[in-house]
Amino acid sequence: MRASLIQIGVDPDETPESRRARAGALVRAHAGADLIVLPELWPMGAFAYDLFAPEAEALDGPTATAMAAAARDADVWLHAGSIVERTADGDLYNTSLVFAPDGQLAATYRKIHRFGFAKGEKELMEAGEQPVTLAALGTTLGLATCYDLRFPELFRLLVDGGAQVLLLPAGWPEKRRAHWTVLAQARAIESQAYVLACGTAGTHAGVPQAGHSMIIAPDGEILAAAEDAEEQVITADLDLAAVAKYRESFPALKDRQL
Ligand SMILES: O=C(O)CCC(=O)C(=O)O
DSSP: OEEEEEEOBOOTTSOHHHHHHHHHHHHHHTTTOSEEEOOTTTTTOTTOGGGHHHHOBOTTSHHHHHHHHHHHHHTSEEEEEEEEEEOTTSOEEEEEEEEOTTSOEEEEEEOSSOOSTTSHHHHHOOOOOOOEEEEETTEEEEEOOGGGGGOHHHHHHHHHTTOSEEEEEOOOBGGGHHHHHHHHHHHHHHHTSEEEEEOOBSEETTEEBOOOOEEEOTTSOEEEEOSSSSSEEEEEEOOTHHHHHHHHHSOTTTTOOO
8 A cells, every 4th residue: 555645835925725726736646646644734734823713614615625626536545634623613623634535525533632732722622532543445544633642542542443554644843853753653663553644844833843754664664754844745655464464473462451
């Protein structure tokens, strides 16, 4: 299974509308992949708190519509990163969207751990409550978003739900890049699962982004990595059958006591 991560640049000099068109074109340009992953809150930027309410949209809003069309045109599974979702009640969530190759919305995940200390997401958004896994591509995908990476108990629940490939869109800041690399590798190693961690490039709301997106194997080996925080696409071939074999040969998950 071929996976590509699009580390899209999120800078304030581009409108969300223009970025949506560009993201759609990038997805179409990588139509040879089976699975494409975009970052967290890329339409406006994960730290652009003042744009959360103005850019919030329903699950059939402009980002979802554009990404459904891109998934269909490229004939790929598309984890379209996350949007600020506005519900019918007016609540906001940081919601990830996964589209099937026919353009149908196959899964949504509302970020459980909100980032921002007492401000940002904590102040402006509601917390999701439900871990999400979905069957796709002959495996099980587990969904998590950015700050969730710091909470291994969520990843245990995803593994218990059958996840063998963990998808993590993010808008991780450069100043904590060391945590990004170590924690993403740790989640892969302890989950004995692939981790596809896709961050953003550029600087928005004055926060330089870490970039350095990674595709990590179940034994922690980094199979592909962005070399910096510039916009780029990274690709790797995943051996899905190898996950069960690896878990069998090194039975750390089976040896859990708690
Ligand atoms: O945990 C961190 O250091 C960054 C998390 C973050 O930026 C986010 O969840 O949006």
